[in-house]
Amino acid sequence: MKVxxxxxxxxxxxxxxxxxxxxxxxxxxxxxxxLLLVVSRVPRTCAAMLAGAGLALAGVVVQQTVQNRxxxxxxxxxxxxxxxxxxxxxxxxxxxxxxxxMSFAAxxxxxxxxxxFALSRYVPRKDPMLLPLVGLIYAGILQASxxxxxxxxxxxxxxxxxxxxxFSGVLxxxxxxxxxxxxxxxxxxxxxDRITILGLGEDxxxxxxxxxxxxxxxxxxxxAIMVAVVVVTVGAMPFVGLVVPNIVxxxxxxxxxxxxPIIAALGAAFVLASDVVGRLVRWPYEIPAATxxxxxxxxxxxWLLNAxxxxxxx
Amino acid sequence: MARQRLTLLTGLLATFVxxxxxxxxxxxxxxxxxxxxxxxxxLILVGAASGTATIIFQTIANNRLxxxxxxxxxxxxxxxxxxxxxxxxxxxxxxxxxxxxxxxETACLVGAAMLLFGLLFRKGAEDVIRMILTGVILGVLLxxxxxxxxxxxxxxxxxxxxxxxxxxxxxxxxxxLTIAAIAVALALLASLWIAPSLDxxxxxxxxxxxxxxxxxxxxxxxxAIISVLIAVSTALVGPITFLGLxxxxxxxxxxxxxxxxxxxxxxxVIGAAILVAGQAVFERLLGLQSALGVIVEFVGGLLFLLxxxxxxxx
Numbered sequence: 001m002k003v004x005x006x007x008x009x010x011x012x013x014x015x016x017x018x019x020x021x022x023x024x025x026x027x028x029x030x031x032x033x034x035l036l037l038v039v040s041r042v043p044r045t046c047a048a049m050l051a052g053a054g055l056a057l058a059g060v061v062v063q064q065t066v067q068n069r070x071x072x073x074x075x076x077x078x079x080x081x082x083x084x085x086x087x088x089x090x091x092x093x094x095x096x097x098x099x100x101x102m103s104f105a106a107x108x109x110x111x112x113x114x115x116x117f118a119l120s121r122y123v124p125r126k127d128p129m130l131l132p133l134v135g136l137i138y139a140g141i142l143q144a145s146x147x148x149x150x151x152x153x154x155x156x157x158x159x160x161x162x163x164x165x166x167f168s169g170v171l172x173x174x175x176x177x178x179x180x181x182x183x184x185x186x187x188x189x190x191x192x193d194r195i196t197i198l199g200l201g202e203d204x205x206x207x208x209x210x211x212x213x214x215x216x217x218x219x220x221x222x223x224a225i226m227v228a229v230v231v232v233t234v235g236a237m238p239f240v241g242l243v244v245p246n247i248v249x250x251x252x253x254x255x256x257x258x259x260x261p262i263i264a265a266l267g268a269a270f271v272l273a274s275d276v277v278g279r280l281v282r283w284p285y286e287i288p289a290a291t292x293x294x295x296x297x298x299x300x301x302x303w304l305l306n307a308x309x310x311x312x313x314x
Numbered sequence: 315m316a317r318q319r320l321t322l323l324t325g326l327l328a329t330f331v332x333x334x335x336x337x338x339x340x341x342x343x344x345x346x347x348x349x350x351x352x353x354x355x356x357l358i359l360v361g362a363a364s365g366t367a368t369i370i371f372q373t374i375a376n377n378r379l380x381x382x383x384x385x386x387x388x389x390x391x392x393x394x395x396x397x398x399x400x401x402x403x404x405x406x407x408x409x410x411x412x413x414x415x416x417x418x419e420t421a422c423l424v425g426a427a428m429l430l431f432g433l434l435f436r437k438g439a440e441d442v443i444r445m446i447l448t449g450v451i452l453g454v455l456l457x458x459x460x461x462x463x464x465x466x467x468x469x470x471x472x473x474x475x476x477x478x479x480x481x482x483x484x485x486x487x488x489x490x491l492t493i494a495a496i497a498v499a500l501a502l503l504a505s506l507w508i509a510p511s512l513d514x515x516x517x518x519x520x521x522x523x524x525x526x527x528x529x530x531x532x533x534x535x536x537x538a539i540i541s542v543l544i545a546v547s548t549a550l551v552g553p554i555t556f557l558g559l560x561x562x563x564x565x566x567x568x569x570x571x572x573x574x575x576x577x578x579x580x581x582x583v584i585g586a587a588i589l590v591a592g593q594a595v596f597e598r599l600l601g602l603q604s605a606l607g608v609i610v611e612f613v614g615g616l617l618f619l620l621x622x623x624x625x626x627x628x
Binding site: 070119122123129130132133134136137138140141144145147148151164238282287288291292294295298299301302305306 | 444446447448450451452454455457458459461462465466555608609611612615616618619622623
C-alpha cells in the first residue's frame with residue numbers, strides 16, 4: 001500500500017510541475033491564469049497521463065498474450081496499422097467525423113495486432129529475442145506500405161504528424177477521446193486475472209477453463225483501441241509499453257491485478273515527465289515527448305536486454 | 315562454374331544499364347545521356363556499396379540475416395552528420411570543401427563503428443539474436459538521438475541534414491559522385507584483398523583462430539571497409555536497410571559458392587543490377603516517382619521474415 005501512496009504522490013507532484021511549466025508563466029499576471037489552466041495546461045497534463053497509462057497497459061497485455069516480455073504494440077506494427085486505417089479514411093472520406101476516423105484507426109490497429117499475433121505463433125519460441133526482431137521487421141513492412149501509400153497520394157505530412165507523439169497541440173476540446181483509455185483501463189482491471197492466465201500459455205489457459213480465443217481477442221481489441229486513440233489524438237510513442245511493464249515485473253512479479261494500477265501510474269509518470277522535460281530543454285520551444293522518450297526508452301531497453309536478471313523468474 | 319555465373323551476372327547488369335541509358339532516347343541526346351549517366355553512376359555505386367558491405371558484414375557476424383542497416387550503421391552516420399552540423403553550425407558545415415568533409419565524416423564513422431560494433435561482436439558472438447536485437451535497438455536509439463539533435467537545429471541547418479534522412483533515388487547528391495566513386499573502388503579493392511581471410515573467418519571465430527587467423531584484427535578492418543561503403547551510400551541517397559540483404563542473399567543463392575573472391579563482386583553486381591533495373595521500371599515503365607526505396611524495403615522486409623521463420627532450429 002505504501003508503494004501506491006508513493007506513486008500517487010509522485011504523480012500528483014509531477015502533474016503540478018506540468019501544470020505550472022510552459023512558454024508563459026502562470027504568475028506574471030499578463031495572461032488570464034484560469035483560462036490558461038482550463039484550456040491548455042490541465043488538458044495537456046491529463047492527455048500525457050492518459051496516453052502514458054494506456055500505452056503501458058497495452059504493452060503488458062500484448063506481452064502476456066504472446067508470452068514474450070520484449071515486445072510491445074508500439075514496436076510491432078500496431079501504430080503503423082492504425083495510421084494505415086487513418087490514411088484509408090482520409091482518402092475515402094476526407095470530411096469524416098472524428099468518431100469515424102477513430103473507428104477506422106482502431107479497426108486498422110486491430111487487424112495489424114492480430115496479424116502480429118498470428119505471426120507470433122509461427123516464430124520458434126526457443127529464443128525470446130527472435131519475436132521482437134520479427135515484430136520490428138513486421139512494423140517496417142507496414143511502415144513501408146504506409147509511406148508508399150502516403151507518398152503516392154501526397155499525404156506524407158499527415159504521417160509525420162501521427163508518427164511522433166507530442167502534446168503541444170493538446171487543447172480543451174481536442175483530447176477528450178483519450179478518456180476512452182480510462183474506461184478501457186477499468187475493463188482491463190476486471191479482466192486482469194484472465195490475462196494473467198493468458199500469460200501461462202494456450203495449453204495451461206485452456207486446462208484452467210479459460211476461453212483462450214475469446215480472451216485473446218478481448219485483450220487485443222483493448223490494445224488496438226488504446227493505441228489507436230493515442231495515435232489519433234497525440235501520435236505514436238514507442239517504448240512506453242515495453243519499458244514500464246518490464247520495470248514493474250522485475251520489481252514486483254507478475255500478479256496483474258496488483259500490478260495494473262502501478263503500471264498505469266508509472267506509464268503516466270514517465271510520459272508526463274518526458275513531456276515536461278521536452279518543454280524545458282529548449283524553452284520556450286518544445287521537443288516532442290516521443291523524441292525524449294525514444295532516447296530514454298531505447299537506452300532502458302538496451303539495459304533490459306543485456307543486464308542479468310536480478311532474480312530468477314517465478 | 316562460379317566465375318561463369320559471375321560473368322553472366324555482369325552481362326545482366328550491362329543489359330540493364332543499356333536499357334536504362336537508351337530507353338526512349340530522343341531530343342538533345344548528349345544532354346539527356348549525361349543526366350542519365352550521372353544518376354546511373356550513383357545507382358551503381360550505392361548498389362555495389364550496400365551489396366559488398368552486407369556480404370562482409372554477414373561473414374564477420376557469422377549470420378546470414380544481418381545487414382549493416384539493420385544494426386543501425388546508417389543511423390550512426392545520420393547521427394554523426396547531425397552532430398557535425400550541430401557543432402559547426404550550418405554555415406560552417408556547408409563552407410567546408412566537399413572532399414575533406416566527406417573524408418572527415420567517413421573517418422568519424424569508421425572510428426565510431428569500430429568502437430560500437432567491435433565491442434558488440436566480441437561480447438555477443440555466441441548469442442547472435444541478442445546481438446541483432448541490441449543492434450536494432452541501438453539503431454533506434456541513434457535515430458532518436460539524431461531526431462533529438464535535429465530538433466535543436468534551426469530550419470536552414472535542418473535542411474542540410476534532412477537530405478540524409480530519407481532514402482531517395484531521385485535527389486542524388488551528385489557533387490560527391492567523384493569522391494564516392496574513388497572511395498567505393500578503394501573499399502572494393504581492400505575487400506578483395508582480405509577475401510581469403512574472410513573465407514576462413516566464415517568458419518566461425520573459434521575455428522578461424524585455431525587455423526591461425528587474427529580474427530579480432532580482421533573484424534576491425536572489415537568494419538572499417540563496411541563503414542566507408544555505408545558512408546558512401548548513405549551520403550548519396552540516404553539510409554536503405556534491406557537492399558544489402560536482397561543482394562547478399564541472391565549472391566549466395568546464385569553462386570552457391572563460399573569463396574569471397576567471387577561472392578563479393580557478385581553481391582556488388584547484383585546490388586547495382588537491382589537498383590538500375592528497379593529504377594528503370596519505376597521511372598520509365600510505371601512513371602512512379604520515389605517509390606523504389608520503399609519497394610526495396612518492402613520486399614527486403616518480407617524476405618527477412620521468410621528467412622527468420624524458415625531458419626532451422628538450433
